[in-house]
Amino acid sequence: xxxxxxxxxxxxxxxxxxxxxxxxxxxxxxxxxxxxxxxxxxxxxxxxxxxxxxxxxxxxxxxxxxxxxxxxxxxxxxxxxxxxxxxxxxxxxxxxxxxxxxxxxxxxxxxxxxxxxxxxxxxxxxxxxxxxxxxxxxxxxxxxxxxxxxxxxxxxxxxxxxxxxxxxxxxxxxxxxxxxxxxxxxx
Numbered sequence: 001x002x003x004x005x006x007x008x009x010x011x012x013x014x015x016x017x018x019x020x021x022x023x024x025x026x027x028x029x030x031x032x033x034x035x036x037x038x039x040x041x042x043x044x045x046x047x048x049x050x051x052x053x054x055x056x057x058x059x060x061x062x063x064x065x066x067x068x069x070x071x072x073x074x075x076x077x078x079x080x081x082x083x084x085x086x087x088x089x090x091x092x093x094x095x096x097x098x099x100x101x102x103x104x105x106x107x108x109x110x111x112x113x114x115x116x117x118x119x120x121x122x123x124x125x126x127x128x129x130x131x132x133x134x135x136x137x138x139x140x141x142x143x144x145x146x147x148x149x150x151x152x153x154x155x156x157x158x159x160x161x162x163x164x165x166x167x168x169x170x171x172x173x174x175x176x177x178x179x180x181x182x183x184x185x186x187x
Contacts, residue, residue, distance in 0.1 A: 001108065004156060007145045012153070013108040016160035021105070022098055029097040033090050041086050044079035046072060099154050103139055104132055106157030111138045152178050 002014045034040055043063040051057045064072055069080045111134060117127050120141065128134045144150045 002156065002160060004153070006143055006153075007149055008143065010143045011109070012143065014106055014153070014157050014160060015108050017102055017105045017157060022101060025098055025101045026094055029094045030090070033093045037086070037089075040090070041079075041083045043083050044069070044072065044076040046076065099150070100136060102154045102157045103150075104135060106160070107135075107139065107153075111135050116142050148178075148182065 003011055004014060005011050043065075045061045045063050046068065047059050047061050049057055050060050062068075064076060064080055069077060072080065116138070120127060125141070128137050140150075144153065
């Protein structure tokens with residue numbers, strides 16, 4: 001386990017989360033996204049005339065890439081924009097699902113009873129009753145101050161599976177340094 005201190009001074013105990021469990025969550029998120037949105041878009045394609053000589057000519061169809069789309073037609077560029085927008089949406093959908101699991105299972109610190117609920121209720125903020133939703137609400141509203149910090153916590157939890165004790169201490173130090181700098185060290 002690793003202990004980190006967030007920007008607002010909250011100490012969090014972090015532990016590894018099974019990569020098999022995360023793979024299951026990720027696969028379910030992909031399935032849910034496809035079920036929600038229908039068939040995923042394919043990248044637009046273009047044809048290339050190939051061959052020649054004694055073997056004759058043939059046409060190969062290739063998917064556009066970020067490099068080739070610049071020479072594409074307006075219709076291909078519009079299809080590319082729709083395709084890349086959907087890819088970003090799917091990536092964000094999957095990240096939100098897996099990040100939630102990393103946070104709920106990877107943060108072992110219990111939700112404290114230190115008056116934060118009463119303070120939020122006075123401010124007319126709705127407090128979830130489901131225990132997982134309550135823990136996420138506490139993490140998001142009382143513990144983590146920025147999206148960057150949230151991402152760093154998820155990355156630190158992810159690293160727990162691969163690290164020795166020395167590696168965990170280094171990951172903790174790197175987290176603290178990134179919080180001080182507001183960015184990854186050495187970037």
